[in-house]
Amino acid sequence: MYVLVGRDPDDREARRMLGSVLYGLGSTLLSAEQPDASLEALTECAGVYEELRELGEPGMPPLIADVHARKSLVLAQLGRGVSAVIEADQAVTTYLDLGAGGGESPLFLDLARVLSLNASVLYDYGDCDLAVCSADWAVRFYLSKAEAINDAPLAESFMHGRYLRGSAAIAARVHTQQGRHAIALAVGATEVHTARAMARTNAPADLTHLVTALVHHGLNLREAGRSDEGEELIREGRELDAPATAEATRAWRSLTAQGATGTARPPAMSFAAALAAAARKLGDDRVPSVLRELAFDPADGATTMVPSLRCEEQTAPAMATLLAGLVVDLLDDPDPYSAREAGILGREAHYLFAAASRAQVPSMRFQFHDFGATWARMLLALVPAFETGPGGAVIATDLTGWLAGITLRLQPIALVDQATGRLVDQCHALVQRLLP
Numbered sequence: 001m002y003v004l005v006g007r008d009p010d011d012r013e014a015r016r017m018l019g020s021v022l023y024g025l026g027s028t029l030l031s032a033e034q035p036d037a038s039l040e041a042l043t044e045c046a047g048v049y050e051e052l053r054e055l056g057e058p059g060m061p062p063l064i065a066d067v068h069a070r071k072s073l074v075l076a077q078l079g080r081g082v083s084a085v086i087e088a089d090q091a092v093t094t095y096l097d098l099g100a101g102g103g104e105s106p107l108f109l110d111l112a113r114v115l116s117l118n119a120s121v122l123y124d125y126g127d128c129d130l131a132v133c134s135a136d137w138a139v140r141f142y143l144s145k146a147e148a149i150n151d152a153p154l155a156e157s158f159m160h161g162r163y164l165r166g167s168a169a170i171a172a173r174v175h176t177q178q179g180r181h182a183i184a185l186a187v188g189a190t191e192v193h194t195a196r197a198m199a200r201t202n203a204p205a206d207l208t209h210l211v212t213a214l215v216h217h218g219l220n221l222r223e224a225g226r227s228d229e230g231e232e233l234i235r236e237g238r239e240l241d242a243p244a245t246a247e248a249t250r251a252w253r254s255l256t257a258q259g260a261t262g263t264a265r266p267p268a269m270s271f272a273a274a275l276a277a278a279a280r281k282l283g284d285d286r287v288p289s290v291l292r293e294l295a296f297d298p299a300d301g302a303t304t305m306v307p308s309l310r311c312e313e314q315t316a317p318a319m320a321t322l323l324a325g326l327v328v329d330l331l332d333d334p335d336p337y338s339a340r341e342a343g344i345l346g347r348e349a350h351y352l353f354a355a356a357s358r359a360q361v362p363s364m365r366f367q368f369h370d371f372g373a374t375w376a377r378m379l380l381a382l383v384p385a386f387e388t389g390p391g392g393a394v395i396a397t398d399l400t401g402w403l404a405g406i407t408l409r410l411q412p413i414a415l416v417d418q419a420t421g422r423l424v425d426q427c428h429a430l431v432q433r434l435l436p
Helices: 002-007 012-031 035-054 060-077 081-097 108-125 128-144 146-151 154-177 181-201 204-223 227-240 242-255 271-282 313-331 338-358 362-366 368-388 393-414 418-434
Strands: none
Touching: 002 012, 012 035, 012 060, 035 060, 060 081, 060 108, 081 108, 081 338, 081 393, 108 128, 108 154, 128 146, 128 154, 128 181, 128 271, 146 154, 154 181, 154 204, 154 242, 181 204, 204 227, 204 242, 227 242, 271 313, 271 338, 313 338, 313 362, 313 368, 338 362, 338 368, 338 393, 362 368, 368 393, 368 418, 393 418
């Protein structure tokens, strides 16, 4: 493909085929556990598609959105969760801008797939309320097209089935953790039904997922007073795989705080909970109502599925600035848990700054000396907190990469402003220490 494009640089079809080959290569390399090479191929693919879009080639936005979605998975696998969330955000918002949420849109199932991927990235690296909202909508979309999916070719049906299973699993776990038992039971039944269908492959991973779904749903049924149904599912899971059943039980107890966590994933703190903690520690007056409005109830029909949808693009820099102030103050708080809360609020502030910058909001373009400096100061405080925290070194490096880009944009201002010059020097020192 390089040879063909080189022979005729104006041949758009050859360039489009090059993008397709790079996208497929990125997927293959990820499956072959070569995420760094996969990221390189996908980044090149995005560049090819962006050039074609600028040339007016039709049909590029959905392809670019899919590259962002795939890059988010690769970045998540590399532990670069902050960048992963931002890539997933771009994928979701692109599909929404294309009207994919309409039931008759040909992109409807593509949006469901991307929402499922987004939910998995947010579950690991973002706000669990955003994750469950994205997962809930993915489940709704998939169930509304169940007949079409079942009638599709087998490979396509299984692809969507796995995304539905993943979304239902995330939704069931978060709703269980947050005490929304009726919703957890409903979506848990969907997870079990889909997991049974996927387990027909007899692949070890699919069987393990089935066991986990059976046990979690069974325990939720038992808690709801439907003991016979619950015990039957748990017994089925034990017969399939006793060790996996024991591990699933430990994970469920961790979610519901009914036992030691063992090796299970600890429950995540939501953005809303971190904001409430900041109000308790710093004072109610430090958390204005405009910040409280950024939080939402996932069970109340919310459509906030990515960080950039928390507020209007034009107000995002101001909201991020307010959050950044809370982050810096929390990092000075003696309570050891304040660093965790600062990390949650700091990532959300970073996502809002990044979204406003991506959208070229006028205030980010013409007042970057203010908003960019605030963004940089927050990251200067936040990166060391992640660096010394458990499992946060990769996130610290990821944020430092963003800090390097912000510093580059601040450099011209540093030539005429001493305060910005000192800030840029501090940023350079941190970047040189953490980035190879």
